[in-house]
Amino acid sequence: MGSGAPGRSPSQINIVITGVGGQGNVTAGIVMGEAARLAGLNVVMSEIHGLAQRGGVVSVDLRIGDVHGPIIPRGHVDLVLGFEALESLRALDRAGPGATVIMSTERIMPLSVNVGEARYPDIEALKSRAASQGVRIYEIDAPAIALAAGSRLSSNMVMVGAAHGAGFLPVRMEHIVEALKLHFRGSLLEINARAVEMGSEEMRRRVGGPRGRP
Amino acid sequence: MPDYGRLLRAGEGEAMFLLGNEAVARGLLEAGVGFAATYPGTPSSEVGEVLNEIAEEAGMYFEFSVNEKVALEGAAAASFSGVRSFAFMKHVGLNVASDAFISLGYTGVRAGLVVMSADDPSMYSSQNEQDNRHYAELAWAPLVEPSNPQEAKDFLVWAFDLSERRGTPVLFRTTTRVSHMRGIVRAGPRRPSSSRGSFARDPWRFSLLPAVARRLKGELMRRYGDLRMEAESSPLNRVLGSGSEVGAITSGAAYNSLMDALQLLGLEMDVLKLGMSNPFPEGLVAGFLEGHRTVFVVEELDPFLEVRTRALAQMRGLGVRIVGKMDGHFPLGYEYTPDVVAEAVASALGMRPPSPGLVELGEELPPRPPVMCPGCPHRATYYAVALALRQLKMRSVVFANDIGCYGMGFYKPFEMGDVTLCMGSSIGTANGFSQVTDQPVIAFIGDSTFFHAGLPALVNAVHNNRRMLVVVMDNGTTAMTGFEPPPNAQYGAGGRRLSPISIEEVARAIGAKYVRVVDPYDLRGTLSAIKEALGSDGVSVIVARRECALLRDAELRRRGERIPVYEVDQDKCAGCLNCVQDFSCPSFRVVEGGLVEIDPSLCDGCGVCAQRLVCPPAAIGESREGRERWGPGRRVGARARST
Numbered sequence: 032m033g034s035g036a037p038g039r040s041p042s043q044i045n046i047v048i049t050g051v052g053g054q055g056n057v058t059a060g061i062v063m064g065e066a067a068r069l070a071g072l073n074v075v076m077s078e079i080h081g082l083a084q085r086g087g088v089v090s091v092d093l094r095i096g097d098v099h100g101p102i103i104p105r106g107h108v109d110l111v112l113g114f115e116a117l118e119s120l121r122a123l124d125r126a127g128p129g130a131t132v133i134m135s136t137e138r139i140m141p142l143s144v145n146v147g148e149a150r151y152p153d154i155e156a157l158k159s160r161a162a163s164q165g166v167r168i169y170e171i172d173a174p175a176i177a178l179a180a181g182s183r184l185s186s187n188m189v190m191v192g193a194a195h196g197a198g199f200l201p202v203r204m205e206h207i208v209e210a211l212k213l214h215f216r217g218s219l220l221e222i223n224a225r226a227v228e229m230g231s232e233e234m235r236r237r238v239g240g241p242r243g244r245p
Numbered sequence: 246m247p248d249y250g251r252l253l254r255a256g257e258g259e260a261m262f263l264l265g266n267e268a269v270a271r272g273l274l275e276a277g278v279g280f281a282a283t284y285p286g287t288p289s290s291e292v293g294e295v296l297n298e299i300a301e302e303a304g305m306y307f308e309f310s311v312n313e314k315v316a317l318e319g320a321a322a323a324s325f326s327g328v329r330s331f332a333f334m335k336h337v338g339l340n341v342a343s344d345a346f347i348s349l350g351y352t353g354v355r356a357g358l359v360v361m362s363a364d365d366p367s368m369y370s371s372q373n374e375q376d377n378r379h380y381a382e383l384a385w386a387p388l389v390e391p392s393n394p395q396e397a398k399d400f401l402v403w404a405f406d407l408s409e410r411r412g413t414p415v416l417f418r419t420t421t422r423v424s425h426m427r428g429i430v431r432a433g434p435r436r437p438s439s440s441r442g443s444f445a446r447d448p449w450r451f452s453l454l455p456a457v458a459r460r461l462k463g464e465l466m467r468r469y470g471d472l473r474m475e476a477e478s479s480p481l482n483r484v485l486g487s488g489s490e491v492g493a494i495t496s497g498a499a500y501n502s503l504m505d506a507l508q509l510l511g512l513e514m515d516v517l518k519l520g521m522s523n524p525f526p527e528g529l530v531a532g533f534l535e536g537h538r539t540v541f542v543v544e545e546l547d548p549f550l551e552v553r554t555r556a557l558a559q560m561r562g563l564g565v566r567i568v569g570k571m572d573g574h575f576p577l578g579y580e581y582t583p584d585v586v587a588e589a590v591a592s593a594l595g596m597r598p599p600s601p602g603l604v605e606l607g608e609e610l611p612p613r614p615p616v617m618c619p620g621c622p623h624r625a626t627y628y629a630v631a632l633a634l635r636q637l638k639m640r641s642v643v644f645a646n647d648i649g650c651y652g653m654g655f656y657k658p659f660e661m662g663d664v665t666l667c668m669g670s671s672i673g674t675a676n677g678f679s680q681v682t683d684q685p686v687i688a689f690i691g692d693s694t695f696f697h698a699g700l701p702a703l704v705n706a707v708h709n710n711r712r713m714l715v716v717v718m719d720n721g722t723t724a725m726t727g728f729e730p731p732p733n734a735q736y737g738a739g740g741r742r743l744s745p746i747s748i749e750e751v752a753r754a755i756g757a758k759y760v761r762v763v764d765p766y767d768l769r770g771t772l773s774a775i776k777e778a779l780g781s782d783g784v785s786v787i788v789a790r791r792e793c794a795l796l797r798d799a800e801l802r803r804r805g806e807r808i809p810v811y812e813v814d815q816d817k818c819a820g821c822l823n824c825v826q827d828f829s830c831p832s833f834r835v836v837e838g839g840l841v842e843i844d845p846s847l848c849d850g851c852g853v854c855a856q857r858l859v860c861p862p863a864a865i866g867e868s869r870e871g872r873e874r875w876g877p878g879r880r881v882g883a884r885a886r887s888t
Binding site for chain 1: 248506582615
């Protein structure tokens with residue numbers, strides 16, 4: 032495993048899972064972590080949520096492999112798994128040029144933008160600026176895929192699947208399903224498993240088959 | 246989600262991916278703890294979230310106490326009665342409990358008693374980043390510092406054994422990056438617990454009259470000598486590595502960052518990892534110093550280990566080079582990330598620090614500061630206060646605010662947080678402001694905080710004939726930390742039916758002259774009460790009572806009911822933007838042409854904005870749509886409990 036980029040430890044994968052409170056990115060991290068554990072890998076995670084119950088930034092560092100602490104060193108982010116467009120790009124300030132971004136198309140306006148004090152940034156311009164520095168960016172319509180899987184609320188599981196499909200979660204699909212079983216039951220389990228499968232499928236298609244991991 | 250029952254069911258050897266605080270809860274089961282109490286505070290809150298669900302089934306008594314001092318005093322009595330007990334809190338909570346904690350060193354304990362303090366380097370959710378390891382020294386108590394979830398569980402079980410073996414309270418100190426770190430935890434065997442005990446009298450041990458305390462200090466000093474021996478041989482203190490000229494002494498979360506930093510720098514060095522760091526294991530550390538030419542002391546916050554290490558080197562006449570904060574290499578504040586440690590180690594060794602190339606977007610992105618939720622009753626209360634002040638033309642008002650969600654009144658558009666020190670300080674500082682200034686004083690305090698530390702300040706205010714308005718922001722819960730029930734709630738931990746305390750009756754009994762209960766969703770009524778109160782002499786108390794919007798959402802979801810949604814009639818909207826600028830609900834959006842829209846996915850249906858006091862042209866009304874907002878498994882809703 033590992034990105035193979037220069038200066039990186041080939042024996043670890045570092046993922047930032049970022050979004051806005053209520054989007055379920057902590058749950059996504061837990062499922063990915065449980066799956067890694069079930070696959071026999073070492074895994075640690077850190078959760079930082081701000082003061083607000085809702086509407087603030089929630090950021091998770093997930094580290095798999097030969098690591099000790101849960102904080103990803105600067106420039107060592109392999110994947111930004113972003114549930115919201117602006118937050119996906121904001122997380123790049125900790126990433127180096129070798130990073131990959133898989134971001135949901137979802138956009139949630141900060142209060143400052145809604146009240147006209149600030150401008151929601153031009154996401155396309157930011158993406159091309161990042162891409163020109165070597166960052167690989169994939170944007171996927173997670174809410175639409177989740178809806179097709181059975182519930183819009185499973186967007187977070189589509190993103191888990193996307194990380195898997197792109198090769199950043201080196202576990203078998205059975206491990207993810209096992210992990211889901213630890214936390215969900217009944218129809219919710221089925222919908223979430225389908226969402227993971229569809230997210231994984233989508234990314235496998237996007238990154239182009241067996242080359243898999245970018 | 247989350248299924249905390251797993252923590253109960255897990256058999257010996259079973260592996261789980263647990264949060265540090267969840268591992269602490271499992272540790273309590275493995276230690277056979279029978280009594281646990283807390284006042285909720287981040288980053289310690291999830292321990293309570295778990296116990297709230299599983300304590301009863303585990304045979305453990307658990308309560309959300311009125312404050313940390315009462316939590317610890319209850320735990321102390323349980324220990325005196327032979328029940329293993331645990332009090333847990335955030336770092337500043339131990340300030341409140343410190344009066345009891347420090348004296349507990351003198352009495353000592355019977356059944357194991359461990360006090361957990363969750364410190365918050367970098368202040369992710371706190372008013373300061375005090376280093377609570379000092380409390381172990383103040384109380385002459387052993388200090389245990391885990392670095393990860395597995396250690397959080399294992400060290401806690403060990404701490405209970407130590408406490409009981411030596412008859413001492415133990416301070417168990419985590420930090421945000423340990424309490425909120427998730428990792429693989431292997432379960433150990435569970436010890437049967439009992440929540441019932443009996444107290445055998447021994448006043449010459451438990452009643453700290455001066456004559457008793459003087460005698461017990463001698464015993465405390467003798468016990469401390471025994472604890473030194475425990476630290477020297479503790480399995481929590483260990484040397485890693487196999488011989489290098491340079492070594493490092495470390496503890497807690499700093500250990501993780503040190504190991505990651507060494508990987509970044511491509512260095513290897515011996516590491517003395519201290520899991521029991523007070524009393525300071527002098528023999529162990531001296532041996533380590535003697536074996537190395539340079540020794541780094543890598544610890545977050547204050548130079549707690551470093552001072553002791555330097556003193557020891559001086560006493561033993563050791564010529565080893567010691568590198569830490571005191572010689573300027575390591576920072577004195579904020580958390581230690583791998584990057585911070587790598588830079589400091591590199592600079593001290595004359596190496597080039599790692600300088601990763603980072604992506605530059607070349608543009609400042611709009612921040613996303615914490616906001617009050619859509620439907621939050623606090624927003625309506627602040628709005629009514631702002632209106633009252635404008636209508637009464639009151640200026641130079643002092644806003645004394647407090648700790649809780651309503652503390653976000655600090656931000657725009659209300660900006661009503663002039664002073665916030667600590668729990669209860671709104672009414673406390675209002676006492677002083679009203680005494681030394683001629684300015685009007687308004688204190689904002691939540692229901693939970695009111696009971697925690699606001700009561701004595703209110704007594705002081707009434708007794709001393711102060712003039713102030715106290716607004717109790719009563720949403721029926723301790724929302725910010727995860728919806729724990731305060732004393733005005735009908736149900737406590739585990740859904741036990743309790744006796745709710747009435748805030749207004751308490752205020753009247755204390756002697757406040759003007760006491761009114763208002764519904765903040767009724768702006769007109771709230772406004773008129775606030776104006777009346779501001780015109781009254783003496784201490785006025787307004788209880789702004791309306792359930793937390795998130796709890797209401799959870800309740801509607803449980804009943805399968807829809808949340809109403811409001812919409813703006815674009816033909817009536819005058820584009821005055823009063824709603825956006827002065828009320829500032831996150832669901833408003835300014836659209837083309839300067840008109841306003843409501844985002845139906847964010848609107849909580851409180852309807853406050855539809856009142857003419859917010860929308861003069863009455864352009865906002867309930868939409869016929871409504872919506873099924875919360876599907877199953879919504880996390881915030883899942884955490885919310887009826888109180």
